[in-house]
Amino acid sequence: MVSGLGAEAFPRLVIGVIALLAVLAAFGIGNPPMETPPPVPPMVWMTAAVLLAFVGAVELVGMWPSAIVFLVGLGLLWGERSLWKLTASALALCAVLYGLFVRVLGGNFPKGLIANLWS
Amino acid sequence: MDAFLAGLAAVADPQILFLVLAGTVLGVVVGALPGISGSTTTALLLPLTITMTPNAAIAFLGSIYCAANFGGSITAILINTPGDPSASATAFDGYPLAKRGEAGRALGMSAVASAIGGIFSVIVLIIFAPVLARLAYQFGPPEYFALALFGLSMVAAVGGDSPVKNLMAAASGVLIATVGLDLTTGVERFTFGMPALSDGIGFIPVLIGLFAIAELLERASQRGVVQEYIKLNSARLPSLADFRKCAKAISVSSVIGTFIGMLPALGATTAALICYNETKRWSKHKEEFGKGAIEGVAGPEAANNAAVGGAMVPTLALGIPGSTTSAIILAGLLVQGVRPGPHLFNEQPTLLYVVFGSMLVANLLYLVLGLGAAKIFARIALIPDAFLWPAVFILSVVGAYAPNQSMEDVVIMLLFGGVGFLFRRYGFSPAPLIMGLVLGKLVEETLKQSLLIFDQDWTQFFARPVVVTLFLVTAAGLLAPPLLRASRRLRRVPMGKNV
Numbered sequence: 001m002v003s004g005l006g007a008e009a010f011p012r013l014v015i016g017v018i019a020l021l022a023v024l025a026a027f028g029i030g031n032p033p034m035e036t037p038p039p040v041p042p043m044v045w046m047t048a049a050v051l052l053a054f055v056g057a058v059e060l061v062g063m064w065p066s067a068i069v070f071l072v073g074l075g076l077l078w079g080e081r082s083l084w085k086l087t088a089s090a091l092a093l094c095a096v097l098y099g100l101f102v103r104v105l106g107g108n109f110p111k112g113l114i115a116n117l118w119s
Numbered sequence: 120m121d122a123f124l125a126g127l128a129a130v131a132d133p134q135i136l137f138l139v140l141a142g143t144v145l146g147v148v149v150g151a152l153p154g155i156s157g158s159t160t161t162a163l164l165l166p167l168t169i170t171m172t173p174n175a176a177i178a179f180l181g182s183i184y185c186a187a188n189f190g191g192s193i194t195a196i197l198i199n200t201p202g203d204p205s206a207s208a209t210a211f212d213g214y215p216l217a218k219r220g221e222a223g224r225a226l227g228m229s230a231v232a233s234a235i236g237g238i239f240s241v242i243v244l245i246i247f248a249p250v251l252a253r254l255a256y257q258f259g260p261p262e263y264f265a266l267a268l269f270g271l272s273m274v275a276a277v278g279g280d281s282p283v284k285n286l287m288a289a290a291s292g293v294l295i296a297t298v299g300l301d302l303t304t305g306v307e308r309f310t311f312g313m314p315a316l317s318d319g320i321g322f323i324p325v326l327i328g329l330f331a332i333a334e335l336l337e338r339a340s341q342r343g344v345v346q347e348y349i350k351l352n353s354a355r356l357p358s359l360a361d362f363r364k365c366a367k368a369i370s371v372s373s374v375i376g377t378f379i380g381m382l383p384a385l386g387a388t389t390a391a392l393i394c395y396n397e398t399k400r401w402s403k404h405k406e407e408f409g410k411g412a413i414e415g416v417a418g419p420e421a422a423n424n425a426a427v428g429g430a431m432v433p434t435l436a437l438g439i440p441g442s443t444t445s446a447i448i449l450a451g452l453l454v455q456g457v458r459p460g461p462h463l464f465n466e467q468p469t470l471l472y473v474v475f476g477s478m479l480v481a482n483l484l485y486l487v488l489g490l491g492a493a494k495i496f497a498r499i500a501l502i503p504d505a506f507l508w509p510a511v512f513i514l515s516v517v518g519a520y521a522p523n524q525s526m527e528d529v530v531i532m533l534l535f536g537g538v539g540f541l542f543r544r545y546g547f548s549p550a551p552l553i554m555g556l557v558l559g560k561l562v563e564e565t566l567k568q569s570l571l572i573f574d575q576d577w578t579q580f581f582a583r584p585v586v587v588t589l590f591l592v593t594a595a596g597l598l599a600p601p602l603l604r605a606s607r608r609l610r611r612v613p614m615g616k617n618v
Contacts, residue, residue, distance in 0.1 A: 005570055007306035010563045014294045021287045030275075030283035030601055037544045040340065047339035048537070051332075051512065055529060058516075067516075071509045078339075080505035093510050097517055105170055107521050 043077075050074050062112030067094050126245070126476030129469060135178045138171075139477045142182030143484040149183075150190020151499045152507060156203040157187030157387075158550075159334060161447045162326035163511070165454075166518040173455045174473045180448045181431075181474055182481035185237055187444075188387055188423050189485045192229040193496050196222060196416070205387035205423035208395035212408060212415030219411055223493065228357045228413055229420045230489030232369050236421030237482035239373040240380065240428025244435075245475050247381075251436035252461040260568035261580055265589035267562045270383035270439040272593040274551035275600075282600065285551045288542070292555020293562060295320055303567060315527040322450035324519040324532035325556060329549040331515045332536025335508050337543060357413065365417035368398040376422030380429020386442025386550075387423035387430075394422030428478060435459050435471060438561065443550040446557045453557075454522070 025031040050073060057066035071090035072083070080086055101107040130136055149160040161183050168176035191203025196213035209229060216225040258266070274289045275282035298309040299319030310316040357365075372394035379390040398418030399408045408415050430441030438460040440446035452459055457470065464471060488496070519532040539549050573579035580586050 005567050005575075007301035007304040007308060010566065011294060011297045011308060014290055014297070018287055018290045018294065021283050021290065025281070025283045025287065031281040034281075034546050040544075044336055044339045044540075047336060051533060051536075054512075054516075055526070055533065058526065058529075063516075063520075067513050071513060074509040074512070075505040078505040078508070080503060086506070089506055089510070093513065097513065101517055101521055105521070108524055109517075109520065110526060 046077060047074065050077065058110050058112065060113050062115050063109035064094050064098060065112075067097075125468075125472040126474075126479065128476070129174070129472040130178070130476035130480050135175060135473060135477065136480070138175055138179040139182045139480050140484060142179040142477075143186040143481045143488065146183040146186025146481070147190040147193075147485055147488055147496055148499055150187030150203055151193040151496050152502065155334070155511065156330070157184060157191065157205070158326075158443045158447060158553075159330035160187045161444050161451075162323075162330045163514055163518055165323055165326065165447065165451050166521045168451055169454065169522045173452065173457045173467075174470055176451060176455055177448070177470060178473050178477035180451055181477045182484075184444050184448060185424065185427055185478055185481040186485045186488075188427060189230065189233040189237075189420075189489060190496070192233065192416075192420055193226065193493065193499075196225045196229065203387075203423075205391050205426070206419075207388065208391040208419035209416055209423075211395065212410070212412045215409070215411035216413065216416065221411070224357050224361065224413065225416050226493040227490060228361060228365065228416050230486050230493070231357065231362070232365065232372075232417040232420040233424040233489070234482050234486035235369050236373040236376055236423070236425035237427060238479060240377040240425040241475060241478045241482065242428075243377045244428040244431050244478070248432050248436045248471070249464055251432060252464045255437050255461040258461070258585070260565040260572065261583055262585045262589070264562065264565035264569050265580075265586040265593070266437060266439055267558045267565065269589050269593045269596075270433075270558055271551075271554060271562070272596050273383045274554050275597060281546055282597075284547050286597075288547050288549070289551035289555035292552040292557075293559040294555075295325070295552075296556050296559025297563065313527075315525065320531060321523065321528055322447075322454060322556065323522055324528040325535045326447055326450065326553065327515045327519050328532040328535030328537075329539040329542075329552065331511055332532060333539025333543060333549065335512055335515075336536060336540040338504055338508050361413050365414050367401060368394075368414045368418040369421040371397060371401060372418045372422040373425045376425030377429040379422075380426030380441055381432045383433055383439045383441060386444065387426040390426035390429075391419035391423040395419045424482070431474065431478070435463065435474065436461060440554060440557060443553055446550075446553045450553075450557055 050070065054066055054070045057069065060066075068087075068090045071093065072086045075086040075090075076083075102109065130139060145164065146157070146160060149155050149163070150157055155163075161180055164183060165180070168179055171179065188203055188205055191206035192209045192213065195206040195210035196217050199210050199214040213225045213229065216222065255262075271289050271293070272286075274285050296319070298316055300307055300310075300317055307317060372390075375394050375397060376387075376390040379393060380386060395415060395418055398414050399405055399412075402408070402412070402414050404412060404414070426442065427444075430445040433439045433441045434445040434449055436459075438449070438458060440449050449459060457463070457467070515532060516529055519528045520526065522528070541547075542549055542552070569580065570577070580590075
């Protein structure tokens with residue numbers, strides 16, 4: 001019934017189009033030259049590392065403790081010096097999100113490996 | 120008239136009315152945050168609509184869409200940083216006005232012009248969407264295939280300087296849409312044996328990653344840049360003379376903005392930039408532009424809000440998004456199991472009345488909010504990045520995780536955050552990728568169905584007048600700009616001169 005355009009045909013067609021466009025871009029057709037962007041600042045790498053660390057921490061200690069530590073940690077990394085303001089805002093945000101997504105909408109967020117070992 | 124009244128009646132439902140109010144306030148508040156565009160706001164809040172009915176979801180998202188465009192002008196005027204890309208033209212004259220101590224005048228004009236443009240475009244939506252749907256009712260899979268191709272080809276003109284890069288991004292979006300189980304053959308594609316990918320890559324984590332996470336990384340690269348904040352010491356509203364001066368700019372921009380919004384893929388940003396130039400061209404006070412011309416605020420603001428209603432015309436009537444944000448709203452409706460298109464007008468007219476009504480009410484609400492509470496909204500722009508962006512990340516994680524309760528979706532969100540960041544660095548726009556992702560399934564399905572109808576004979580496409588017309592328009596749209604540029608370059612080279 002579907003002879004002629006199997007599951008693999010359409011992705012191949014699209015990849016062919018991308019390859020053709022890449023060749024056009026390489027020859028500068030429809031692709032004006034652009035300046036080489038400056039190197040990625042160290043802060044971006046550090047921020048990206050914190051984001052990845054957060055995902056690892058969620059698996060380990062659960063969503064909400066990780067979120068509080070993350071909010072304070074990234075705030076400090078980005079130059080905020082008032083620890084109490086960061087902590088208070090982190091607690092307030094997590095309380096609102098917990099209330100809305102867990103209490104009202106009935107969502108279940110990861111409790112983490114440690115909490116699962118205890119229970 | 121019936122649709123108009125039905126729309127208002129649908130919004131009179133207390134639950135819908137509450138969601139319109141919530142969406143409008145959230146749209147203005149989040150739209151006013153520098154760096155968080157209407158698209159990002161809609162993507163971030165999309166997960167909240169999963170538990171809603173389709174009517175409630177579209178009312179909420181539609182209100183956010185209307186209000187976020189206006190919210191973006193607040194930061195454009197006060198700190199010269201558009202909260203939404205569509206407000207970038209507003210900053211050209213809004214910021215100089217604010218520096219002169221006339222921030223209230225600029226914000227007031229922005230609210231009024233935005234509301235007039237927005238309401239005009241909703242009226243056009245009410246009139247034209249059913250007409251377009253009636254025309255499209257005769258369309259079969261070949262016509263839809265040609266229409267989706269036309270929509271994808273239009274992304275060549277969206278954002279960035281490189282049409283080829285835009286097309287590559289759109290094609291990548293189409294390719295990403297092929298991930299998962301192929302429904303016609305049952306074959307898994309690009310899943311690499313991972314069960315989480317069998318159902319394909321979800322819209323929500325991709326949208327949140329491309330917009331919110333990429334913007335977060337972008338902000339990380341700008342740490343240390345000090346912004347000059349202007350105090351809103353004057354809440355003086357525009358005078359009657361201001362409105363008289365801007366009447367032409369508002370009316371012309373409302374018409375142009377609505378028309379540009381109706382073209383697939385072209386949205387509020389294009390409309391605002393074109394209308395800024397048009398307002399300047401038609402103005403009797405050209406010399407004031409760039410130095411604080413009130414018309415320079417009115418024109419682009421009327422246009423970018425008019426583009427909202429315009430963009431919803433092809434989105435609802437054809438299922439082809441008119442802009443990036445309407446592509447996100449379309450994705451939200453698809454998640455709800457609703458596929459917009461001409462059939463929607465017969466099968467679910469109430470949903471359309473809700474769209475009409477909620478957008479009308481949202482435009483009136485942000486006019487009241489803008490005129491009455493501009494000072495409060497302006498304070499939002501003062502939230503330091505060190506508090507704002509970590510909070511946006513947690514909201515993004517919750518949003519990506521909540522619909523499927525899956526950490527894999529959070530990982531996909533982060534992955535696309537990285538993709539979005541690299542896209543921006545290397546001159547790609549994320550908007551075409553979203554268009555490709557949303558239209559990908561439609562392109563593949565209609566191509567397969569068309570070939571079945573044609574008994575695998577490709578040439579049959581050219582036996583259908585609508586298809587041929589759409590193919591010609593697509594080809595003209597793709598080939599005309601480079602050919603015109605080449606001919607202009609040739610004319611500039613003197614005859615007989617060897618280069």
